[in-house]
Amino acid sequence: MTDALPPAPQFGDPLPLTPEPAVLRFLARRRSTSAVTLTEPAPSAEQLDQLLRLATRVPDHGKLAPWRFVLLEGSAKARFAQRLEALALARDDPQAAAKLAKLKAPPLCVAVISSPKPDTPIPQWEQILSAGACATTLLYATLAMGYGANWITDWYAYDPDANAILGLEAGERVAAFMLIGTSRESPLERERPDRAALVTRWSD
Ligand SMILES: Cc1cc2nc3c(=O)[nH]c(=O)nc-3n(C[C@H](O)[C@H](O)[C@H](O)COP(=O)(O)O)c2cc1C
Numbered sequence: 001m002t003d004a005l006p007p008a009p010q011f012g013d014p015l016p017l018t019p020e021p022a023v024l025r026f027l028a029r030r031r032s033t034s035a036v037t038l039t040e041p042a043p044s045a046e047q048l049d050q051l052l053r054l055a056t057r058v059p060d061h062g063k064l065a066p067w068r069f070v071l072l073e074g075s076a077k078a079r080f081a082q083r084l085e086a087l088a089l090a091r092d093d094p095q096a097a098a099k100l101a102k103l104k105a106p107p108l109c110v111a112v113i114s115s116p117k118p119d120t121p122i123p124q125w126e127q128i129l130s131a132g133a134c135a136t137t138l139l140y141a142t143l144a145m146g147y148g149a150n151w152i153t154d155w156y157a158y159d160p161d162a163n164a165i166l167g168l169e170a171g172e173r174v175a176a177f178m179l180i181g182t183s184r185e186s187p188l189e190r191e192r193p194d195r196a197a198l199v200t201r202w203s204d
């Protein structure tokens with residue numbers, strides 16, 4: 001499915017900048033896949049380790065690693081979904097239980113947790129942004145490996161009881177439930193923003 005990754009560079013190794021047209025072509029066409037269409041197989045244990053290696057190679061002011069991952073697979077993921085179902089019944093949203101379908105279908109979920117460190121001069125905002133970089137890199141690497149993936153949050157990313165079931169500590173938040181598997185369907189292109197409306201050139 002994918003070539004082996006090169007060995008992890010050692011600290012201080014020179015890392016020459018080279019054009020990577022294949023990466024640019026990938027970025028120009030990549031698409032998330034619908035979570036409910038994701039089935040087995042998931043990445044192997046070795047591939048998952050590679051994905052996490054890539055996801056942790058992200059901009060991180062102060063080298064704080066202000067994120068961590070909770071892996072949900074197999075019967076443990078099913079039990080997690082069951083416990084969320086119990087919470088869903090107590091919520092106002094009548095769709096809350098149905099929304100768990102996205103979590104239940106795929107064989108693998110990687111919860112990316114923003115875990116900002118206290119007692120550091122690095123602003124918390126920057127630590128949270130780094131968690132977003134982590135999740136984005138995980139998404140792109142998973143797609144580049146040929147698997148389907150979808151970054152969702154949904155109510156159980158924000159529900160304090162759901163966070164406790166997931167094992168979050170004080171100050172931690174769910175950045176992503178990254179749903180991963182093999183896609184039965186090619187995703188269709190979605191609308192993309194008009195860059196002209198988003199870009200200005202500063203001048204005084
Ligand atoms: C932080 C975050 C949370 C998201 N949560 C959801 C969600 O709960 N449900 C959903 O349908 N899409 C959600 N999305 C959107 C999809 O992950 C994704 O952006 C969209 O399907 C298009 O992705 P693509 O540009 O990779 O094709 C979320 C995106 C982000 C960045």
